[in-house]
Amino acid sequence: MSSSSSILKISSAGVSLDGEEVEKIQVPLVFTTPYNPRLIKRAVLAIQSHSRIPKGTDPLAGERSSSESWNTGRGISRIGRIKSHSGPRGGSAAGVAGVKGGRNPHPPRSEKNIYQKLNKKENTSALMSAISASMNREFVINRGHRIDNLLNLPLIIIDDIESVNRTKDIRLTLINLGFSNELERLSDVRLRSGKSRLRGRSRKIKKGPLIVCSNDLGIGDACENLLGVDLVKAKNLNVLDLAPGTEAGRLVIWTKNSFSNLSSNILKSVKLNAS
Numbered sequence: 001m002s003s004s005s006s007i008l009k010i011s012s013a014g015v016s017l018d019g020e021e022v023e024k025i026q027v028p029l030v031f032t033t034p035y036n037p038r039l040i041k042r043a044v045l046a047i048q049s050h051s052r053i054p055k056g057t058d059p060l061a062g063e064r065s066s067s068e069s070w071n072t073g074r075g076i077s078r079i080g081r082i083k084s085h086s087g088p089r090g091g092s093a094a095g096v097a098g099v100k101g102g103r104n105p106h107p108p109r110s111e112k113n114i115y116q117k118l119n120k121k122e123n124t125s126a127l128m129s130a131i132s133a134s135m136n137r138e139f140v141i142n143r144g145h146r147i148d149n150l151l152n153l154p155l156i157i158i159d160d161i162e163s164v165n166r167t168k169d170i171r172l173t174l175i176n177l178g179f180s181n182e183l184e185r186l187s188d189v190r191l192r193s194g195k196s197r198l199r200g201r202s203r204k205i206k207k208g209p210l211i212v213c214s215n216d217l218g219i220g221d222a223c224e225n226l227l228g229v230d231l232v233k234a235k236n237l238n239v240l241d242l243a244p245g246t247e248a249g250r251l252v253i254w255t256k257n258s259f260s261n262l263s264s265n266i267l268k269s270v271k272l273n274a275s
Contacts, residue, residue, distance in 0.1 A: 022158070025259065027154065028262055030131055030262060031131065031135050031154070032132065033128040033131070035133050035136070035248070036125070036129045040129055040130050040239055040243050041246040043123055043126035043130075043239040044239050044243055044245075046116040047238060047239065049115055054112065054114060055108055056107065056109045056112070062095070062097075062103030063095055065082055066082070067082055067083065068083055080093065081093055081094065089101065127238065129248070130239050130248045131242060131262070133242075133243070133248035134153070134249060134252045135154050136249060137153055140153065145208075145209075145250075146182045146185055147182070149178030149180070150177070150179075154254055154259070156255070156256055156259050157173075158255070159213075159255050161173065161213070161255060162214070162217045162219050163218055163219070165217075167224075167225045170222045170229075171226065182208060182251070186229070189204065205227055207230075207250065208229045208251070209229055209252070209253050210242070210250050211231045211255075212253070212258045213231065213232075213257075213258055214233065214234055214257040214258045216231070216233065233258075234261050
């Protein structure tokens with residue numbers, strides 16, 4: 001993949017968008033990074049592990065009873081039994097796994113290390129690879145995005161969109177950019193059954209476009225009510241945003257300023273193989 005030019009779409013103060021080309025911007029070399037799905041998956045799983053909370057059972061669960069084996073000669077197993085001959089548990093097996101009120105044979109341990117680490121260069125290379133994959137039209141379509149009316153990738157928009165603070169204006173902007181089919185796909189929300197309703201995840205919300213901006217001047221509030229549309233600042237961009245579920249190729253909308261900072265920040269941290 002060679003470096004190419006990208007078309008900048010125009011938006012008028014976040015109110016309306018006619019989709020006309022206003023200028024051409026050179027695509028930075030980060031988009032020439034080879035696609036590495038294994039590295040992207042490692043980076044996503046490492047980031048996901050940072051939000052997990054250690055959990056475990058009580059170390060003494062099932063072992064707080066005084067039990068002793070009755071040995072042989074009774075026609076019963078030699079498993080430990082409650083010493084007391086009175087009470088509801090007198091003479092019943094205890095202290096081992098596989099009996100009523102016994103311990104768990106392999107319980108989860110809170111001291112288990114679930115925090116995964118990733119080298120800085122690997123993390124940066126995974127981020128660059130995920131950014132490069134967002135330019136591949138085939139990857140974007142395979143993720144389920146409907147971009148039939150979209151002619152150019154990556155899609156760059158002027159910085160005026162950062163000051164849009166109304167949801168209907170953002171929706172109108174996306175429709176004028178050619179995302180009407182994509183918004184229709186996101187409107188199909190499916191419900192889960194069972195425990196998920198008690199745990200705040202009863203709805204299955206699909207992942208839609210990701211808007212990358214430099215400054216949040218009100219666009220964050222406008223995007224909150226759009227299902228599937230996410231907003232992230234360029235300095236906080238990570239692999240999890242670009243490859244949800246470890247699958248790269250998310251549809252990304254870049255603001256002009258964030259697109260320029262992309263080439264200046266990432267290319268300084270890691271040297272690209274120009275050959």
